[in-house]
Amino acid sequence: MMFWRDGGASGSRREVNGGPPCGQVRVLVVGDSGVGKTSLMHLLLKGSAISRPAQTIGCAVDVKHITYGSPGSSSNVIKGDAERNFFVELWDVSGHDRYRDCRSLFYSQINGVIFVYDLSQRKTKTNLSKWAVEVAESGTFSAPLGSGGPGGLPVPYLVIANKVDIAPRDGRRVSSGNLVDVARQWVEKQGLLPSSEELPLVESFPGNSGLLTAAKDARYDKEALAKFFRMLIRRRYFSNELPAPSPWSLTPREDTILPVETVNDEELFKRKSYGGQRYKYNGVVPLPAQRNLTPPLTLYPQQPMSSSSENYRYHRLNLSRTYAIRSSSVGGRTGLCLVHCSQCKPLSCKCKLGWSSQPPPDSRQHFRPCSSASEAVLTAQSDIRKLFVANEKIGVLLLNLGGPETLDDVQPFLFNLFADPDIIRLPRAFRFLQKPLAQFISVARAPKSKEGYASIGGGSPLRQITDAQGEALMEALCGKDVPAKVYVGMRYWHPFTEEAIEQIKRDGITKLVVLPLYPQFSISTSGSSLRLLESIFREDEYLVNMQHTVIPSWYQREGYINAMATLIEKELFKFPKPQKVMIFFSAHGVPLAYVEEAGDPYKAEMEECVELIMEELEKRGMTNPCTLAYQSRVGPVEWLKPYTDETIIALGERGVKSLLAVPISFVSEHIETLEEIDVEYKELALQSGIKHWGRVPALGCEPTFISDLADAVIESLPYVGAMAVSNLEARQSLVPLGSVEELLAAYDSKRDMLPPPVIVWEWGWTKSAETWNGRAAMLAVLALLVLEVTTGHGLLHQWGILPPLP
């Protein structure tokens, strides 16, 4: 065994001669922050060291290409001796504490795990047990093993001890100074025991040293890693053809490490690196589920492809070179991005683009076929995306909240909102009260809400704006050679999600991208819409078989961040002294328990979003101070703090004179911008001593924003096609919704009960009085409801809200 420098750069230029990718395995790379995971990934992919890697945000994903089944190597030979290409997805999960609560979102459909620790930091090794438990408990696994490994981990793993270059020579481990350690070192020096960490002295994980690497010096055991990856491929794709591999990990020992640069990498590791292109996920996982089901036939790179030639959609296109998935945005922090390598040869395939159905009668739905796109010749320049639109009917479903269009709509709209268990989740025993409670609250809240809607013109502008955004998105997609039809599905008012889905079915959409119009994910917004979608999909034969993917949040996209920064910049310069203005981000709040108990990533995503916008402004030379606060709280429970109103007062007291309000959680004007911010908060600010007030408009149809949404859709297309399960049994045991299901499952696995009901009226004089009054009211309402239900008498029965007792 040996160390050597990886010739990755040159390797990446070689042709992949085994044809198109046959499948992919997903490998998590975990370990404490700072152990060098990112450097290691760089080394694996690029074959070179990286001097100062940026801290990973959320999760960074790299794709490594390896061949399996080299004719000459018996260990790799598979049926027919053919060489086949596979992708190894390396998910480099941030070890930073701030991601602890949302990390599990990346633990899906795992084939293997690489644990990394820092040889010079003993604690990072002991912590691996925690990592194992975390992954084992919250992950889902593809091709799992029968028995559990460390922490119950059911897939093969590899342990890498990094920073061998700076760790002490003696046994390459650091003494913490405790007696056990000292004793072990003494015993080893005497030659009484082999130099191994299989000794009971280290709080051992997982019982051996695994591989030693020095990512900084580009030293690692390439062969061992290649074996590990091939083992995962074999387990996932060829377990029927070969005897089962040994279940547990490759465990090379430190005495297998030899000097660098001694072996021809081509002989040992037939892999083609894609030059370390990377993409990053900062938020939730937008990848479709696999769940060990028969794979769909069309997808790259998530889905394995069967070897039958008809399933090799890209075979004849000679996609042999390099296209990779990488980050395309702010400091490399974006969602998905499909890129193709500059060295790609032109592709030579004809395919049909566009589809020719007539615009539907419903004018709310947006479809205009691209006349120019009837047929096109694909070239490398014309982009991979065309592969995904050929002969497909692509649909984009925009999910939004919806709003009452007239004052008469207000109460039924509020009923729909409060009847949603993702807004009010009652304890299981009280679920039957959901609708009566929603009725009760909506009737109680309606007068106050109506006042608000009356003051902004008698209804919500949301539908109009969302429709316009849909139109603009469709045009932008068309302009990017991706003819697609855009649908709007609202959660609580027309056009309801169900209506949009009916239209999608009528139009015969074959590939659907689901795009919630909330930049940041919250259980109460995107989560609720996706849950509804999940239940609709589950019941419907057509939808079960329709390929789809979800873009769960997109606050970190470069286009969005830039568009926000541009709007802010423009408003700043309307102030007499722009540099003195406090930028005041005001986000819609959620009850605190959503974040703290139910694991809602909303707050973390919001904070990161603000950071990214401020970074962008800084790059443009604006170094204004900023604040983030949460608005629009309703009901008796505690919401995310600081509250917008209290913060405005505090800023006034601190002597802030110029405030620029930036609504950050929503991309349309709505009641909370037009009424709450523009009227209530402005008045409060002026009363609090703030002299100059401004407000950044919502993005609406701002062209760079819409163009970026179109890019997000295009980039997600390779991920369309998660699960198409027609098998009834599988349908019942698994929610056949690919990424929607995956996404929700990830949340559900972490999430406890949502907080108790939100009662939405107020009395008392202050907001905190409202909280306590509300809590008392909530208890009273519940007691009354229970009384009514058990006795069969009361107001709800009189109003016909509850049926009479039999």
Ligand SMILES: C=CC1=C(C)c2cc3[nH]c(cc4nc(cc5[nH]c(cc1n2)c(C)c5CCC(=O)O)C(CCC(=O)O)=C4C)c(C)c3C=C
């Ligand atoms: C990211 C945005 C939003 C989050 C998070 C959110 C959570 C949330 N909202 C309520 C209660 C109400 N929301 C209402 C309207 C409303 N809310 C949002 C956005 C988010 N809500 C929008 C865009 C709208 C529509 C505005 C419009 O123009 O029509 C309302 C009705 C309006 C009112 O009476 O104030 C209520 C009530 C809760 C309880 C909640 C989290 C649990």
Ligand SMILES: [Fe+2]
């Ligand atoms: Fe809301």
